[in-house]
Structures are given as C-alpha cells and as structure tokens.
Amino acid sequence: MSTLESTAPSRATNRNQRLWMYATMVQSRHFEALVKVAYLEGKQPLFNMAKGPIPGEMHLSDGQEPCAVGVCAHLRPGDAVTATHRPHHIAIAKGVDLKAMAAEIFGKKAGLSGGRGGHMHLFDPAVNFACSGIVAQGLGPAVGSALAAKLRDASDIAVAFLGEGAANQGAFHEALNLAAVWQAPVVFVIEDNAYGISVAKRDCTAVESNAIRAAGYGMPGVHVPGNDADRILAAAGEAVARARAGGGPTLIEIETTRLEGHFMGDAEGYRPAGEVEALKARDPIPAYRARLLAEGFEAEALDRAAGAAIAEVDAAFVFARRADYPAPEEVFEHVFAGEGASQ
Amino acid sequence: MTTATTTTRRLTIAKAMSEALAQEMARDPSVLVMGEDIGKLGGVFGATQGLLDRFGPERVRDTPISETAFMGAAVGLAASGMRPVAELMFVDFFGVCMDAIYNLAAKQNYFSGGKVSCPMVIMTSVGGGYGDGGQHSQCLYATFAHLPGLKVVIPSNARDAKGLMLSAIRDDNPVVFMFHKALQGMGWLGTVQRSITDVPEADYTTPIGVAAVVREGTDVTLVGLGLTVHLALDAAAALAKTGVSAEVVDLRTVSPLDRATIRASAAKTGRLVVIDDDYMSFGVSAEVIATVCEHGGARLRSPPMRIAYPDIPVPFTPVMEHFVLPNAEKVVAAVQAMLEAAP
Numbered sequence: 001m002s003t004l005e006s007t008a009p010s011r012a013t014n015r016n017q018r019l020w021m022y023a024t025m026v027q028s029r030h031f032e033a034l035v036k037v038a039y040l041e042g043k044q045p046l047f048n049m050a051k052g053p054i055p056g057e058m059h060l061s062d063g064q065e066p067c068a069v070g071v072c073a074h075l076r077p078g079d080a081v082t083a084t085h086r087p088h089h090i091a092i093a094k095g096v097d098l099k100a101m102a103a104e105i106f107g108k109k110a111g112l113s114g115g116r117g118g119h120m121h122l123f124d125p126a127v128n129f130a131c132s133g134i135v136a137q138g139l140g141p142a143v144g145s146a147l148a149a150k151l152r153d154a155s156d157i158a159v160a161f162l163g164e165g166a167a168n169q170g171a172f173h174e175a176l177n178l179a180a181v182w183q184a185p186v187v188f189v190i191e192d193n194a195y196g197i198s199v200a201k202r203d204c205t206a207v208e209s210n211a212i213r214a215a216g217y218g219m220p221g222v223h224v225p226g227n228d229a230d231r232i233l234a235a236a237g238e239a240v241a242r243a244r245a246g247g248g249p250t251l252i253e254i255e256t257t258r259l260e261g262h263f264m265g266d267a268e269g270y271r272p273a274g275e276v277e278a279l280k281a282r283d284p285i286p287a288y289r290a291r292l293l294a295e296g297f298e299a300e301a302l303d304r305a306a307g308a309a310i311a312e313v314d315a316a317f318v319f320a321r322r323a324d325y326p327a328p329e330e331v332f333e334h335v336f337a338g339e340g341a342s343q
Numbered sequence: 344m345t346t347a348t349t350t351t352r353r354l355t356i357a358k359a360m361s362e363a364l365a366q367e368m369a370r371d372p373s374v375l376v377m378g379e380d381i382g383k384l385g386g387v388f389g390a391t392q393g394l395l396d397r398f399g400p401e402r403v404r405d406t407p408i409s410e411t412a413f414m415g416a417a418v419g420l421a422a423s424g425m426r427p428v429a430e431l432m433f434v435d436f437f438g439v440c441m442d443a444i445y446n447l448a449a450k451q452n453y454f455s456g457g458k459v460s461c462p463m464v465i466m467t468s469v470g471g472g473y474g475d476g477g478q479h480s481q482c483l484y485a486t487f488a489h490l491p492g493l494k495v496v497i498p499s500n501a502r503d504a505k506g507l508m509l510s511a512i513r514d515d516n517p518v519v520f521m522f523h524k525a526l527q528g529m530g531w532l533g534t535v536q537r538s539i540t541d542v543p544e545a546d547y548t549t550p551i552g553v554a555a556v557v558r559e560g561t562d563v564t565l566v567g568l569g570l571t572v573h574l575a576l577d578a579a580a581a582l583a584k585t586g587v588s589a590e591v592v593d594l595r596t597v598s599p600l601d602r603a604t605i606r607a608s609a610a611k612t613g614r615l616v617v618i619d620d621d622y623m624s625f626g627v628s629a630e631v632i633a634t635v636c637e638h639g640g641a642r643l644r645s646p647p648m649r650i651a652y653p654d655i656p657v658p659f660t661p662v663m664e665h666f667v668l669p670n671a672e673k674v675v676a677a678v679q680a681m682l683e684a685a686p
Binding site for chain 1: 379380382383387406407408410411412435436438439472473474476477478531533653654658659660661662664666
C-alpha cells in the first residue's frame with residue numbers, strides 16, 4: 001500500500017461537526033489556561049515542581065487541539081482511545097468528564113481515580129479513555145482493545161495517539177505489525193509536534209514522514225500537514241470508516257505544533273529564536289474560526305458554542321478546587337481488584 | 344580511595360556528575376555519553392552539562408526515544424572496547440529496555456567465561472515526593488540489585504557522586520548509577536541542601552562496594568541510601584536532643600553491599616533501623632536486616648525495623664504520597680518505640 005498525502009478538501013460539510021470541533025478546541029485551550037494558572041500557584045517566585053495545588057510535571061497540549069477534535073469527531077463512547085503524557089486535549093475531545101478530570105489533576109477524592117493517577121494517568125471507562133506516562137506505551141493496549149471489539153463482533157474501534165518521538169520506539173513497530181497481522185480495527189495517530197522534549201524530529205528520525213513507515217506493515221499511511229482540523233477530520237474519517245468496516249489498521253501522521261514547553265517550567269533553550277512566536281502566529285484555533293466565518297458561520301453561533309464550552313470548564317475548575325482531598329489512608333485501596341485496603 | 348588535596352568547590356550532585364564525566368572523557372577517549380536529551384539540554388536532571396560543547400556530537404549523542412536500541416548498542420560498544428555511559432531519564436522507563444540490561448549487560452562477562460566484559464554505566468534518576476505520579480516516582484534499587492552481574496550505586500552527596508561516577512566508568516562491569524531527584528540540585532525540584540558539598544577539582548574515586556559511617560553513635564544504627572541518608576541524619580539530630588545517640592550508615596553502593604560495615608555498626612549499637620524509599624517487600628531493607636541477622640550475626644537488643652515505602656504504586660496526590668513516604672519523623676518515632684520496648 002502506498003503512502004497517501006491527505007488532499008481532502010478543507011470544506012467539510014457537516015456543520016454541527018465543525019462547530020463542535022471549534023468549540024471543543026476552545027474548551028481544551030481554556031482548560032489548559034486554567035491549569036496553567038493553578039499550576040503556577042505556589043511556584044512563584046521560585047519554581048519548585050513539588051509546590052502548589054498541582055505538583056509534578058505538567059504537559060500542556062496548546063496547539064495540538066486539531067489532532068484531538070479531528071479524530072475524536074468520528075468516535076463513539078465505545079471506541080477506545082489511548083493517549084500520551086500530554087493528554088488533556090484528547091481526553092476532552094473524547095468526552096471525559098471535565099469535573100472529574102479537573103479534580104484528578106488537583107489530586108482530589110472526586111477525581112477520576114481519587115487522586116491516585118494525576119494528569120498523566122487519566123482513566124475514564126465511561127468513554128473508554130486512558131493515557132499513560134511512558135512513550136509508546138498506549139499502542140499495544142489499543143491493539144488489544146481493537147481485537148476485543150473484533151472478537152465481540154462490535155463495530156467499535158480503537159485509536160492510539162502518540163507523539164512523533166514514539167515512532168522510534170520498538171513498541172511502535174511491534175504494535176503496527178501486530179495490528180496488521182490481526183487486521184485489528186485500530187487507528188494510530190501520530191501528533192508530530194516536531195520535538196521529543198528537546199530533541200528535534202529531524203535529529204532523531206530516519207525518515208521525514210513517519211507515514212511512510214506504514215508501508216513496512218502493510219497498512220495505509222497518511223500524512224496530514226498544516227495542523228488543520230478539517231484535513232485531520234477527513235483523513236481520520238477514512239481511517240475510522242476502514243477500521244469499522246473490517247479493513248484493518250491505518251497510520252496517520254499529523255503535523256502539529258507544541259506552543260508550550262515539554263512541561264511547564266521548560267526553558268526551551270533548544271528552540272531556535274523566534275520559533276515559538278512564529279508558531280503562535282499560526283495558532284490553529286483563531287485560524288479555524290476565521291475559516292468558519294469566511295465560510296458563512298455566524299460569529300454569534302461560534303461565540304455561543306465557545307461560550308458554553310468555556311463555562312463548562314469554569315464550572316469544572318470551581319468544582320475541582322472546592323472538592324475535598326482524599327483521606328491519606330485511602331492510598332492503600334485498589335492495589336488489587338476487588339479489594340479495599342491492602343495493607 | 345585517593346584523596347585529593349587540591350581546590351574544592353561546593354557543587355550539586357548534577358554538577359559533580361557532569362564534572363566527573365567531562366574529566367573522564369578528557370582522560371579516556373573510549374568514554375562516550377548517550378541518551379535522551381543529554382546533549383543540547385545537558386540532561387533533564389543536569390548530569391551531562393557542558394559535555395556536548397566540549398566533546399562534540401560524536402561522543403555526546405542525543406538518542407531517539409529508542410531505549411531498547413541504545414541500551415543494546417551500549418552493550419555492543421562495551422564489548423567492542425568502548426566505555427559507554429547511557430542515561431535513561433527515569434528509572435521508571437527501564438521496562439522498555441530491560442532485556443539488554445539484565446540478560447545481556449549483566450551476563451556478558453559470565454557467559455563469555457570472562458572473555459567479553461561489559462564496562463558500561465547506566466545513569467538514571469529515582470525517587471518521588473514531588474507529585475509526579477506512579478510512572479515517574481519509583482526507586483527500584485532492589486530490582487536492579489537483585490540481578491547478578493550488575494553493580495548499583497547511589498550517592499547521597501556531590502563528593503560521593505563524582506567519586507562514584509569515576510569509579511563506575513573505570514569499572515569493567517555494568518554499573519547502574521542512580522541519582523535521587525530530591526538531591527540533584529536542580530532548582531525546579533528543590534534540593535536537600537546537605538547534598539551540596541565540597542568537591543575536589545582533582546581526579547579521585549569513591550570505591551564501589553564500600554559504605555560510609557556518616558555519623559557516629561552508640562544507641563542505634565540507622566541505615567539509608569541516597570535521600571534516606573538525609574532522613575536518617577535529620578532523625579539522628581532530633582534524637583540527639585532527647586539523649587539518643589544514633590549512628591548513620593550511608594550504603595553508597597547497593598550491590599555489592601558492604602555487609603561488613605553494616606554488621607560492625609549493628610554490633611556496636613545493638614539496634615537497627617533501615618530507611619528505604621523503594622517498595623518495602625523483597626527490598627534493600629530486608630537485605631540489610633538479613634545481613635545482620637543471618638549466620639549468627641550481631642545480637643540485637645531489639646527486633647530490627649524497616650521504614651520503607653509500602654507495597655503500593657506511587658499515588659499522584661500529595662496527601663497520599665507524603666503519608667506513605669519515609670520521613671525523619673517516622674524514623675524518630677520508630678527509634679523511640681524501639682527504645683521504650685527494650686531500653
């Protein structure tokens with residue numbers, strides 16, 4: 001099979017879908033904005049990762065929203081998604097409960113996992129979403145979820161999101177081969193934000209586009225340039241339809257942008273001067289809004305949808321901040337299934 | 344140990360490691376350093392600062408996120424006359440590449456009947472306490488120490504870090520060099536100030552397999568490693584105010600364990616408390632206690648005690664994590680309970 005350059009027109013026809021994509025991108029960006037505010041509380045003037053209401057590493061998704069909405073627009077709650085250490089935009093687009101997700105990030109009892117997981121370990125079985133903290137970790141599980149759906153004769157599929165750095169992991173190559181051998185209904189979505197922490201893609205990847213690697217595993221590989229939600233929507237639509245119809249796996253690589261550091265506090269000295277400013281000038285959300293307006297969407301409709309999305313995030317953060325912490329003793333619960341305290 | 348009498352400066356562990364690497368690279372052309380973000384960035388935890396500028400990209404290699412490949416490559420380099428130093432950012436990430444470490448590096452010398460040694464150093468960060476969740480907070484000392492053929496070291500201070508690094512590179516065996524994030528001297532993680540010490544500029548080695556009595560005492564022996572040495576020292580200072588004299592042993596090397604120093608101290612004080620931030624069961628603390636108790640060893644006046652991280656994954660939320668992490672207060676309470684039960 002050949003590598004396809006996605007040339008789908010940027011005139012998707014489904015008005016509601018595109019309105020949802022816009023509002024969801026706005027929602028994700030607003031979620032990250034509130035995370036940023038909370039994360040920096042207690043960390044100024046001296047930045048110490050252990051301090052404040054949200055400690056630990058924080059990997060923000062600003063700039064990568066088109067990948068999440070373009071793919072998840074095609075997904076149903078029964079479809080499984082595995083995401084990365086940079087998961088918020090995907091979780092939001094997959095429909096993860098915003099209040100419980102925010103509460104988890106604040107380490108509260110009402111969080112998705114009662115505070116045990118944190119921002120890199122969000123699990124919401126209601127919408128079949130999970131993410132994890134080690135590169136390429138979610139690919140094998142996505143193949144497994146996809147096989148389970150196939151064995152159940154369900155039309156559910158699985159999507160594994162990964163970064164471009166993960167395409168150099170053994171797990172990537174093994175999972176693609178396995179998915180193809182099993183004809184598992186899975187879509188592998190590479191969010192190519194050009195950097196694995198400090199190391200540029202061009203300095204560590206033997207090919208320019210990972211999409212061509214699909215050829216080695218007998219599956220279609222699609223390259224989507226431009227960080228464009230509509231083109232991603234089109235490419236993902238074909239891949240998801242193929243998977244649901246029993247046509248097996250697809251690899252999609254999306255050129256996207258990381259507008260923030262690898263994590264908050266990253267000095268980003270490895271970026272060329274002016275790069276971040278240039279990327280921010282191409283921010284995909286205002287660009288998408290401009291396109292929708294140019295195509296006849298009314299500003300009022302866009303504002304109404306975005307406003308509602310933002311209000312949900314605001315409510316989620318009010319909820320998360322007010323929520324109680326778990327009792328420390330709860331730390332011993334859930335080490336094994338079917339048990340409470342394990343000590 | 345060669346003791347240098349030249350100039351000393353106060354350095355962090357990160358700077359001391361970087362200096363040791365630079366000095367050895369200058370002295371020995373077979374030494375090269377590789378890993379993720381170790382070049383331009385100088386290591387996420389600052390252990391390779393300045394090396395790329397000084398030695399260039401042939402000897403200081405930013406790798407793809409391909410641990411299976413670069414750990415395997417390190418074994419091959421070591422078998423081919425080089426002395427590779429490979430960093431894998433977090434000890435939690437070793438699942439990806441463990442085969443090259445425990446089945447190749449650790450066994451090469453043995454399987455070859457001593458004909459092919461494996462002089463490589465694996466550097467990695469350990470430890471939690473800053474809310475980074477359960478895939479970025481483990482210690483896993485015992486996991487590595489359990490495997491024959493690997494040496495495992497962990498410094499508690501910058502002076503030992505430099506000396507242990509020089510010993511590790513010169514050792515003809517694979518050495519896992521663990522460094523604790525709470526001691527590393529990276530501002531964004533906070534640092535136990537006592538880990539920042541005078542470090543000689545000159546070349547010197549700290550022997551592998553030799554523990555240090557870092558505080559002398561007569562009533563109880565506190566054994567620690569890495570961060571827990573500092574918890575023990577804090578506890579010893581608090582206990583001194585109540586008239587209890589605690590001796591503190593810094594293991595410095597986990598494998599091979601300096602059993603003689605442990606036994607001598609336990610024999611002297613008659614009481615033993617081991618402090619370990621790794622999972623408790625089957626761990627370093629059990630090995631230390633067995634060392635003292637087996638073979639009709641020292642007669643203790645009280646049953647020995649372990650203060651270790653319990654057998655649960657590391658939770659994100661600080662209210663849970665700090666509840667279960669070892670701390671000085673827990674050590675003091677354990678010693679006081681021990682003395683009350685058997686004065």
